[in-house]
Amino acid sequence: MAPSIQELYHDFVGNDVPNAKHRRSSSSFDPNDISINARPCDLGRVSGLIDDIASYNWGDIDFSQDRNARISLLSKARSLIAALETPRETLLRHIGAETSNFYTIVIGIETNLFHEMAKDNGSPKTATRLAEAISFDPDLLRRILRHLASMNHIIQTGEDEYRPNNFSKALTTSPIAGSYQFYRNICLPSMINLHKWLKTKSYQSPTTTIDNPFTFGHQTSQTFFEVIGSTAKNTEHFNDHMVAYCQGQPAWCSNSVYPAADRLISGFDASPQPDGSDPVMLVDIGGNVGHDLQTFVSHYPSHPGRLVLQDLPSVIAVAPPSLTSPLPNGKYVQLQEHDFFTPQPVVGARAYYLHHIMHDWPDDKCVSILSQIKKAMKPGYSRLLINEQVIPEKKASWEATYLDLYMMVLFGARERTEKEWLRLLEDGCGLKVLGMYGPGGGVEGIIECEVALEE
Ligand SMILES: C[S@@+](CC[C@H](N)C(=O)[O-])C[C@H]1O[C@@H](n2cnc3c(N)ncnc32)[C@H](O)[C@@H]1O
The missing domain is CATH 3.40.50.150 (Vaccinia Virus protein VP39)
Known part of the structure; x- marks a missing residue:
């Protein structure tokens, strides 16, 4: 019998565990054999995850209303991607695609790119037209749009022509746009210093608000909230993020x-x-x-x-x-x-x-x-x-x-x-x-x- 959505949801909370019949015995691992980098990360889980997804009639579900079903399917889809990707692909996605993704989105927010894309009900627009509207080098914008489309953040509708999807439309709202600015200005300069801070502290947890990767990364003796309160922009972006974080959660x-x-x-x-x-x-x-x-x-x-x-x-x-x-x-x-x-x-x-x-x-x-x-x-x-x-x-x-x-x-x-x-x-x-x-x-x-x- 097909599992209920509730069963699937509870199963999702963490990693999906495919049926034992789909597991394969792991062969012995040789760290000198670099061919592992081009093989799927967890092939043994793939068919189990596909079976799990196929076992429920997702077509009957209104994903805009049923949060548990949506989260469950999302989790299974993510697990499937993680299992199917090779270490090489996971690496390039992490270090290359997603880092450039983050910063190109920030550039798009700062230049009003996404507002321009959303105009006229989000109708398709060429890179040249968008570049003119936001005073941007058209060739450079074309390269950025190409990447955003490859990451599914905008839709390519023709050669050199794009339209926004729900995500890129949301980038025009202050909770989402402000959250990107908050992470760029405050959070990432802290997180990118985590490894350095931990090394200087012999890998012991930070336990104070005045000596941690945030104070180290920002080279400040102020605490997080002192820095947030020190400029109107910081306060605004932080408040935007609090709103974004809470949206769509059960009340x-x-x-x-x-x-x-x-x-x-x-x-x-x-x-x-x-x-x-x-x-x-x-x-x-x-x-x-x-x-x-x-x-x-x-x-x-x-x-x-x-x-x-x-x-x-x-x-x-x-x-x-x-x-x-x-x-x-x-x-x-x-x-x-x-x-x-x-x-x-x-x-x-x-x-x-x-x-x-x-x-x-x-x-x-x-x-x-x-x-x-x-x-x-x-x-x-x-x-x-x-x-x-x-x-x-x-x-x-x-x-x-x-x-x-x-x-x-x-x-x-x-x-x-x-x-x-x-x-x-x-x-x-x-x-x-x-x-x-x-x-x-x-x-x-x-x-x-x-x-x-x-x-
Ligand atoms: C992470 S936010 C949470 C905001 C809100 N409760 C929410 O969940 O969306 C922390 C809040 O604590 C406030 N805050 C920080 N230090 C404070 C203090 N010493 N006294 C009162 N509020 C403070 C900040 O201004 C901020 O609004």
Whole structure:
């Protein structure tokens, strides 16, 4: 019987394991035999992967709606490519095609190439016409377009003629374009120095925000967030990336991740605060420009209580005006400048929410941040919600593993496994973990905590 999509999806979370019948016994390996470089990387998996893909009727699926099916097929297709490619081809794709890909995309963003391509509803345009529009050497642009087409980022419609696809159209949006700039300016200069930094430190993990591949690569004594806040462009590109990263992910407060109606709204104490003000439902600490609060509002438009967005002054200053317009329940999101290493000004809220905060900081700094929140939490009522990866011990997704490495490089920090979370939250901070919610498979989940009561 054909496997269900759910079975395929869960199977995907990691590497697909083809049936044993498709495995071939590995012949003995001779490192001097360079002919290995021209043979498929994992031929033994190829027919199993083809069978896996063929065993389900993908044609019936609406991939724009069914995320699990799309991710499952994507994973199998990627595994098939990796198995079929030879080491030579993988090498050239990594070091040649993808590095030039990245920088030609950056050039296209900076010169408005993709905006020009998207004009007139994305109709096909010649390299000459595009070069004229963006004041570019036509011969050079032709070479760049040829490469982008060979990498499937644009479509060649004729000799010297191209049109954009959905990816190249998305390169005109600020979340995607800004993310490329963020990686070019901030992340890659850090990652390309990882090997040098590790060598000077005898291959020990970075554990501080002030001495890591980021500070080494940028030759700075400033931390990542100090550099991000130091220019309007850096702030803008970083904020763009936070938006891009979160797009298309299951909503954090939906039933498929965290059932906020049951866990937060039910049990909310609507009595006024001692100063007569409305009690607070949710404080998004380090909430950037407020996208997670907007998600909450769109799921629970008539929620009771106030919403508060906290971040550094440079970020609060650029929160979109739409955030402070009246909510469907007639209330407003309150914007508050706040440094999370200082005492939490909102006391006794129903929930304190941290998304992508803990993974930016080494354990000792996480303990400092959490101790400020813990002091403001009302025992038995307030909940701390941490929205992050919980890396499984086996079959971790690339979406979690690459992020873990970037957190190490940029902050001397990490993504955490379930055991690491429990050690940090319960042993390190005196919190009690009530539950870990979410679908896994590289999708972040919610770790729900409350103040542990003294025995
Ligand atoms: C990785 S971003 C996460 C943003 C948002 N929570 C999200 O998931 O999209 C980290 C956020 O923490 C903020 N931040 C960094 N240091 C901070 C501090 N000391 N106090 C308050 N916010 C801070 C940054 O400005 C940034 O918006």
